[in-house]
Structures are given as C-alpha cells and as structure tokens.
C-alpha cells in the first residue's frame with residue numbers, strides 16, 4: 001500500500017516568532033524554516049510501515065512556495081521514496097490544503113494518509129480532519145500508536161482522559177501526535193541520496209483546485225507583555241487586593 005505524508009514548511013520551532021511591523025503577519029524573511037515537527041513524526045511512521053513490509057511506497061507532499069522543496073528534500077532524506085510539490089505563492093489555508101491533498105490522493109491512490117495533528121505556525125489542527133471529510137474516509141486523530149491489521153487500522157488516540165482505541169477501515173486518514181514515535185536523525189549519506197530522488201512539481205490549476213483564501217487576516221499583534229507579580233504579606237491583604245484591585249471577588 002502507498003502512504004501519503006503531507007509535510008508543511010514552517011518557522012523552526014527554536015525561533016522566537018516576531019510579528020511584522022505593519023501587523024500583516026509573522027516575519028519570515030531571514031528566519032530559519034523547517035519541517036513541521038508533527039510531519040517528521042508522520043514520515044518516520046510511514047517509513048517504519050515500509051520497513052515492516054506493510055507500506056510499498058512513501059510519498060511526501062508539500063503545498064506552498066518553491067522553497068518547500070527544501071522541506072521535501074528533508075522528507076526524502078529521512079526516507080520517503082518520492083516527493084510532490086504543489087507550488088503556489090497564494091497563502092494557503094487548511095481547506096485549500098485539504099482540497100489539494102484530496103486531488104493528490106485521487107491521482108496517487110494511497111491507502112493511508114498520515115497528516116500532522118497540527119502545524120506549529122497556525123495551530124489550526126484542521127487539515128487532516130478536512131481531508132478525511134472530503135475523501136469520505138475514516139479518521140483517527142492524535143494517533144499515539146497505529147497497527148495495520150489486514151484491511152483495518154487500529155489507532156490508539158491521545159484523548160484528555162488517556163488513550164482511546166479505534167479500529168478504522170482502510171483507506172483512512174490519521175493525524176500523528178507527539179508520542180507516536182521518535183523520528184530518526186537524518187544522516188549525511190541519506191541527505192546525498194535524497195538529492196537524486198524524484199521530486200515532481202505541479203500547480204493547483206493542474207489539479208483543478210481553487211486555492212483562493214476564504215478567510216481574511218485583519219491584524220496580527222504580539223500578545224500583551226505580562227506584568228510583574230506582587231507578594232502580599234498575609235491572607236487578609238490578598239483578599240483585600242482581590243476585592244478592591246483585581247475585583248474578582250465581592
């Protein structure tokens with residue numbers, strides 16, 4: 001079975017994000033960009049399925065600007081077999097990405113799509129669920145462990161109270177959570193090998209998808225700075241301050 005893994009290029013998780021001075025978005029010029037960490041976990045999981053003889057091919061897909069090719073090369077260096085870039089300069093929102101991914105699924109025919117649970121830039125946590133809905137496939141979100149059992153997939157999901165296990169019919173979409181696995185390090189020989197692996201570039205038009213944004217960003221602002229704390233000498237003063245200054249009790 002083929003496995004499709006979407007990978008998003010995001011601001012590196014070590015970078016302190018800065019808002020652009022005109023408030024139109026987040027500064028990305030001269031900022032280190034990397035693969036969304038949850039997508040690294042997804043690639044690792046797909047490769048483990050291939051190593052176990054369950055997956056036949058791992059295809060990494062990224063949607064976005066030409067520089068996403070770097071992210072795809074990383075996916076290939078981790079071990080993906082080939083890559084597809086759906087290239088556009090339009091700012092993509094989760095619904096547009098889900099539509100593009102659906103079109104790639106229709107073209108490639110994978111039996112499993114392993115999406116990240118959320119992108120660390122927009123924190124939307126929407127794309128995997130939307131893709132499952134558009135495809136009409138079952139979904140196992142926040143996966144902590146997956147096991148392929150014939151035509152079924154057993155998924156242990158991270159939920160508030162612990163783990164919930166669901167069994168899905170394949171084809172299916174899963175979204176990977178932090179504890180699904182620990183991705184391997186990329187080695188230099190694999191980086192070299194990745195340069196020769198196939199990377200196809202297609203445009204949204206060729207997939208018949210309209211990626212026009214449906215949401216308008218009005219303004220992006222820094223969170224307010226936290227004010228310093230205050231020490232009070234006793235409980236009476238605390239209660240008095242809560243009543244008169246914070247006004248949270250009567």
Ligand code: AMP
Pocket residue numbers: 006007008009036038039061062063064092094097114115116117118119120122123124125126127128
């Ligand atoms: P989000 O719904 O934006 O939090 O993203 C969740 C997941 O959807 C990511 O971890 C990726 O696996 C996938 N995804 C989102 N945007 C893109 C993109 N532009 N290209 C490829 N995959 C994406």
